[in-house]
Amino acid sequence: MNGPEVFAFTLREVPPLIAGIMANAKLAEPDVDHFVFHQANAFILRHLAKKMNLPEAKMAMNIAEYGNTSSASVPLLLATSLREPLRRGKLSLVLAGFGVGLSWGAAALSCGPISVPEIIEMEGAP
Numbered sequence: 001m002n003g004p005e006v007f008a009f010t011l012r013e014v015p016p017l018i019a020g021i022m023a024n025a026k027l028a029e030p031d032v033d034h035f036v037f038h039q040a041n042a043f044i045l046r047h048l049a050k051k052m053n054l055p056e057a058k059m060a061m062n063i064a065e066y067g068n069t070s071s072a073s074v075p076l077l078l079a080t081s082l083r084e085p086l087r088r089g090k091l092s093l094v095l096a097g098f099g100v101g102l103s104w105g106a107a108a109l110s111c112g113p114i115s116v117p118e119i120i121e122m123e124g125a126p
Contacts (some may be wrong), residue, residue: 005011006040006099006102007044007047009102010040010044010048010098010099011047011048013098013104014037014048015048015051015052015095015096016103017104017105017106018025018035018052018094018096018097018106018107019052021094021096021106021107021108022094022108024108025108027092027094027108029044029053029054029055029058031092032058032092032093032094032108033058033085033092033093033095034055034058034059034060034077034082034085034091034093034095035049035058035059035060035069035094035096035098036060036074036077036082036093036094036096037059037060037074037095037098038073038074038096038097038098038099039061039062039066039068039069039076039077039098040063040064040068040076040098040099041063042061042063042066045059045063047057056117057087060077060081060082061077061081062076062077062080062081064120065080066080069081071097073097073119074095074097078116079116079117079119080119082116083116083118085112086111086112086113086114086116087112087113087114087115087116088112088113089112089113089123090110090112090113091110091112092108092109092110093108093109093110093111094106094107094108095107095108095109097102
């Protein structure tokens with residue numbers, strides 16, 4: 001993996017992807033409760049937020065707790081960091097996955113309240 005190229009790819013492709021999704025959904029940043037992005041690493045997430053002028057408070061993050069969980073990072077964010085807000089009421093979300101094979105995809109959705117199960121963490125699992 002070429003880390004600098006992946007970083008450059010992410011900063012080049014993800015901001016216009018998010019802008020396009022938001023334009024299609026007729027959303028502006030104040031309309032979105034949370035941005036739920038693939039948890040590549042905190043450095044990339046903070047740079048994306050800065051480049052797109054998104055408040056860090058709206059950037060759901062759990063990379064410190066779980067690391068980069070690949071394609072599971074977006075659903076894991078929903079089940080951990082956004083569990084309680086999703087249980088309480090309706091949220092406007094912008095989701096984005098990117099990275100593997102220099103691929104990317106995004107969606108804007110409104111969801112909630114929904115039942116979000118507790119995460120079961122196993123200690124000593126192989």
